[in-house]
Amino acid sequence: MTAFVDDPAEVTPAWLTEVLRAGGADVEVARLRFEPIGTGQTGASYRFHLDVRPERGGADARVPRTVVLKMAAGPEKVRKRLAPGYRSEVGFYRTFASSAAIRVPRCWSAEMSPDARSFTLVLEDAHPALPGRQTEGCTLAQATAAVRNLAGLHASFWNDERLDHGSSWLRSLDASGMAIMAKMLAKATAAFVDRYRAELSPEDVDTLHRTAGAVADWGRHTFTRRTLIHGDYRLDNLMFGPEDDVLAVDWQTLEAGFPARDLAYFLSTALPPEIRRPHEEVLVGAYHERLVHHGVADYPAELCFDDYRRGMLQGPLITVIGCISASGPRTADSDRMFLSMAAHTCAAIRELGTLDLLSA
Known part of the structure; x- marks a missing residue:
């Protein structure tokens, strides 16, 4: 058969x-x-x-x-x-x-x-677990469960040589790959801004364009720590069961890359700024605590939080390219999803000083 x-x-x-x-x-x-x-x-x-x-x-x-x-x-x-x-x-x-x-x-x-x-x-079959909904956000308990689950993935392959051997299909961006990605993002950002100009704030338009300009040099800050990353770790790709038990699905964006890209992308898209802002230190701390539990050493909590700030470019990167290259039909729901993700990640980039940190 x-x-x-x-x-x-x-x-x-x-x-x-x-x-x-x-x-x-x-x-x-x-x-x-x-x-x-x-x-x-x-x-x-x-x-x-x-x-x-x-x-x-x-x-x-x-x-x-x-x-x-x-x-x-x-x-x-x-x-x-x-x-x-x-x-x-x-x-x-x-x-x-x-x-x-x-x-x-x-x-x-x-x-x-x-x-x-x-x-x-x-x-x-994960039933009766239900997928998260990007347009609805999640509870703090669900966010905590999700970042702890994510830490298990990252810790399992933290700077692991297995990522370099026997997996020719596994994506891993080097400096030239980042340069190509930056060109893709710049083109997609122009199309995204043109499509949603009436709904985007001037601040978000500026942040999206500045983010696209920063991606080419992003690797200089993100090549030092490497693991297996999901690449699109967001609510729609998570299944939540009783007591906020969580399973991760949809692994088509798998990559060997900077771990905090997943963490930053999840928290900046799952929680609106007014909820993320007062709770992100605790949530990043829960992620770091789980990394240590799984055996990651020599990675201070302060460095983990700075990496979280560095990883914030993942939000506009996946949101904008995903929106412009989507093969499915454009709908009012998809527009709301992409706009909320863009607004939330742009706010996080500004509030956390990510672009200033990456320019240092």
């Missing part, structure tokens, strides 16, 4: 039985049905409900009764552009997930076509 599928209708009980057995489940799927879930811009996800035969796993609570299948979607032109992201997500589950002290869904199977334009992930 092919290890990946492009259409949920191609998934048969025999196919899913084989996949789950290969992943360690003693199960025989007799019947199944599926429904679409999520609103992914770079793929499609479906929840499969499984009827299993009683003689094979019928009474075993470890055997899944539902799983989530994530697969490629869209025309060939779009898939070709998204192929590096597909490689990253499949590569994360194959290579790094089992070693990462971050909560992620169990992966039963991660397969991909040779050209990376088709892939299939068979994942644990």
Whole structure:
């Protein structure tokens, strides 16, 4: 049987039985049905409900009764552009997930076509956990859980040589890569400002343009500490369960990079300035405490907070490029999301003196 599928209708009980057995489940799927879930811009996800035969796993609570299948979607032109992201997500589950002290869904199977334009992930269903909503923000308890979870990822690969060997698909920007990224951001910023000029404040327009100008030299401040970073660690990519338990999903922006980029991006987009401002020292402290718990040494709390300030360029970088390059249709909800993210990250950059810190 092919290890990946492009259409949920191609998934048969025999196919899913084989996949789950290969992943360690003693199960025989007799019947199944599926429904679409999520609103992914770079793929499609479906929840499969499984009827299993009683003689094979019928009474075993470890055997899944539902799983989530994530697969490629869209025309060939779009898939070709998204192929590096597909490689990253499949590569994360194959290579790094089992070693990462971050909560992620169990992966039963991660397969991909040779050209990376088709892939299939068979994942644990996180239900009844619900995804965060970027336009609604989150509670302080959820933010605390999220930064602690993030610290587990970063600590697991802190300045780790594994990031340099055996993962040719893993993104890692050097100085020339940063220069290219800066040109992309400058072009995207011009388009973003043109699209939303009526809604953006003059201060935010200025901050966006100044941020685009600072990215080329960003590596000078961020190449000293390196780990595996999610790259798009925000509320829409987190699943919150009871007692604010959190799982991270959507690993298509995976990168070997500066850890505080994830931290700064999350806190500056998840919390409006009036909530972030009085609580960010405590939240960054919770992240740092968890790093130390997981074994990161010689990294003082003061340096961690300065790194948080340095990482703030991640907000406009991902927001602006993500907005302009989005393959999905533009909607009123997406406009509100991108505008709130831009306004919140620009405010954080100004309040924390990030551009002055990076110019020193």
